[in-house]
Amino acid sequence: MFHSLTRKWFFVGTPALLLIVLSGTFFLFRGLPTPASAHNAPAPTTLGAAAALKGRTFGAAMTSNVLSDTQYSNVLSTEFTGTTPGNEMKWDTTEPTRNTFNFAPADAIVSFAQSHHMTVRGHTLVWHSQLAGWVSSITTGSDLLQAMKNHIAGEAGHFKGKVVSWDVVNEAFNEDGTRRASPFEQLIGDNYIAEAFKATHVADPHALLCYNDYNIEGINAKSDAVYAMVKDFKAHGVPIGCVGFQSHFIVGQLPTDIQANLQRFAQLGVTVQITELDIRMPVPASSADLQQQATDYKNVVAACLAVARCNNITTWGVYDGDSWIPQFFPGYGAALLFDENFQKKPAYNAVFQTLIGHK
Numbered sequence: 001m002f003h004s005l006t007r008k009w010f011f012v013g014t015p016a017l018l019l020i021v022l023s024g025t026f027f028l029f030r031g032l033p034t035p036a037s038a039h040n041a042p043a044p045t046t047l048g049a050a051a052a053l054k055g056r057t058f059g060a061a062m063t064s065n066v067l068s069d070t071q072y073s074n075v076l077s078t079e080f081t082g083t084t085p086g087n088e089m090k091w092d093t094t095e096p097t098r099n100t101f102n103f104a105p106a107d108a109i110v111s112f113a114q115s116h117h118m119t120v121r122g123h124t125l126v127w128h129s130q131l132a133g134w135v136s137s138i139t140t141g142s143d144l145l146q147a148m149k150n151h152i153a154g155e156a157g158h159f160k161g162k163v164v165s166w167d168v169v170n171e172a173f174n175e176d177g178t179r180r181a182s183p184f185e186q187l188i189g190d191n192y193i194a195e196a197f198k199a200t201h202v203a204d205p206h207a208l209l210c211y212n213d214y215n216i217e218g219i220n221a222k223s224d225a226v227y228a229m230v231k232d233f234k235a236h237g238v239p240i241g242c243v244g245f246q247s248h249f250i251v252g253q254l255p256t257d258i259q260a261n262l263q264r265f266a267q268l269g270v271t272v273q274i275t276e277l278d279i280r281m282p283v284p285a286s287s288a289d290l291q292q293q294a295t296d297y298k299n300v301v302a303a304c305l306a307v308a309r310c311n312n313i314t315t316w317g318v319y320d321g322d323s324w325i326p327q328f329f330p331g332y333g334a335a336l337l338f339d340e341n342f343q344k345k346p347a348y349n350a351v352f353q354t355l356i357g358h359k
C-alpha cells in the first residue's frame with residue numbers, strides 16, 4: 001500500500017512534491033505545532049499516567065489506617081489514579097447496627113482520593129462476608145429484602161456522586177456455577193441480586209454498577225453462570241453496567257483465556273474491570289517466581305488493553321507490606337507491584353512497559 005502510494009506520488013510529478021516540501025518548510029518556519037504524533041507531552045513516568053494514555057484507570061486498594069503513612073500515601077497518590085477502600089465500605093463497618101450508619105472511615109478515603117484526583121470504586125454493598133452480625137438474626141425474606149434495600153439506599157445514597165462505580169454484589173456464585181448459600185440467597189432467593197442492582201441505581205443513578213467475583217477471569221462453570229446472569233439482566237432491563245474480575249492469582253497459574261473471557265462479557269454491553277489484582281507466590285520469593293510474576297502481570301494488563309470496554313485495573317494493595325495474602329494464604333505473599341520496602345518489582349516494570357505499549 002505504502003509502496004504503491006510512493007510510486008504514484010513519484011509519477012504525479014515533481015510540482016506536487018515540491019509544493020508539499022515547500023509548504024512543510026513554510027509551517028516549520030512559522031513555528032506551527034508539529035503533528036500530534038510527534039508532540040512534546042512528557043512521557044509518562046507512573047502507572048496511572050501510562051494507563052491514562054490508554055484511557056484506563058490504574059488503581060490500588062487502600063485502607064484508612066495508611067493515611068498517616070506518608071511513604072505509603074505518596075506512592076499511592078503518585079502512581080495510582082484510582083482507589084478502592086479495602087474494608088471501609090463493607091456492611092459490618094457502614095451499618096454495624098440496623099439503620100445506624102458509620103461512614104467516617106470511608107469518608108476519609110474518599111476525601112484523600114478527591115484531594116489527589118483519584119477515582120473511587122465503591123466496594124461492596126451486598127456480600128456474605130464482613131456482614132454485620134445483626135443481619136444473620138433476620139428470619140424472613142421480606143425483612144431481609146427490606147434491610148438490604150435500606151442498607152443500599154443509606155450507603156449508596158451517602159456516596160452518591162463520589163464513587164464512579166459500585167461493586168453492588170460480591171461473590172454470589174460457587175465454583176460450579178450454583179448460587180452461594182448466603183443469607184440473601186437463602187431467605188430472598190436468586191432475585192436478591194437484581195433487587196440490589198435496582199436499589200443501587202435508584203440511590204446513585206450515575207454510578208457504574210458492577211457484579212464482582214473471583215475465579216471468573218477465565219472461561220469456566222462459574223464465569224459461565226455469571227455470564228448467563230448478566231445476559232439475563234441485560235435482556236430484562238436490570239441496571240447492571242459492569243463485571244469486576246477480582247483476579248487473585250497464583251504465580252504461573254493464570255487462565256490463558258482471560259482476554260477471550262473479558263471480550264465475551266464486553267460483548268454483552270457491560271464494562272469489564274480487573275478489580276483486585278494480585279499474584280501470590282511462596283515466600284521468601286525466588287527470583288524465578290518474581291520473573292514469572294512479571295510475565296503474569298503483563299499478560300493480565302495486555303488482556304485488559306486488548307478489550308476496549310476494559311477501563312480499570314486495580315491491584316489489591318500498593319506494596320507487599322500491606323497485602324491481605326500472607327494472612328489468608330499462609331506461606332504465600334509478594335503478590336503486588338512494590339516490595340516490602342516500596343521498591344518497584346520486576347512486575348512493576350512489566351506492567352509499566354505494557355501500558356506504554358512496549359512488549
Ligand code: XIL
Pocket residue numbers: 086087170246276324
Ligand atoms: C479482604 C481485605 O483485604 C482484608 O483486609 C479483609 O480482612 C478481608 O477482605 N475479595 C474481596 C475483598 O472482595 O473485599 C477481600 O478483601 C479480598 C477478597
